[in-house]
Amino acid sequence: MFIADIQMHSDLLINYHKLRQECPEITADLRPSSISGLLQNNYHGVLRSRDDAGSRVLIYRIGQWNPKEFTAYEVFRVSLITSELIVQEWETQRNGLKAIFDLQDWCFAHALQINPSLAKKISSVLTDSFPLKVRGIHLINEPIFFRPVFAMIRPFLPDKIKQRIHMHGSSYAQSLCDYFPKAILPPEYGGTGPSIDEVCQDWTEYIMQSEDYLYRLSLDLGGGDIESSKS
């Protein structure tokens, strides 16, 4: 073990707790009931099968997020919930994750929700405040006016992460298959796997079943409104 490694790991731990303390809007209560509307709308799913590298593959569909109904903080909470669940899996600890963001129907109302402080939090979880290896970020259907938002996040990202971000535009059905096996991708994304609706419904069910675990996590980490459990 090298001193540099120990330093890196303790920074990660410190940053993880800092995120939980500084941003209770996202982290105070990880029970999925507060964001069940997003989940029921099939905003998010995790593919049943891993990719060839053993990474978990997560899909987010921005078009399923109604910005009048849910804030960006609540949308962020969905990612945190999934992250807390998959970080328990040893294969994910070892092989990390890849995320596909479908930005179809990204509009001005979404862009307005992403302020510089949130942009910083997004880059911070990708970089050094959550113990998951981010092995790839794939943006598809990104419209022109997503660029100013990405320009807010980008400067905070280290080169290592920047290099793992891929923009596919609208011809993603071809190019996603260069990164993921066809057999695991839903047909909506150019694959032959289960449909995106099935993927989202299965993962929603899993999140809902994990409600108790997520609640206990909120208590143990004591971020905000919920009383710390001192038993």
Ligand SMILES: Cc1c(C)c2c(c(C)c1O)CC[C@@](C)(CCC[C@H](C)CCC[C@H](C)CCCC(C)C)O2
């Ligand atoms: C541990 C972990 C977390 C917690 C996480 C993500 C990943 C890959 C993680 O490993 C990705 C999504 C994110 C950063 C939450 C994002 C929530 C916002 C409100 C979504 C809006 C849409 C973004 C403007 C789209 C672009 C984002 C990429 C450049 C990451 O949460």
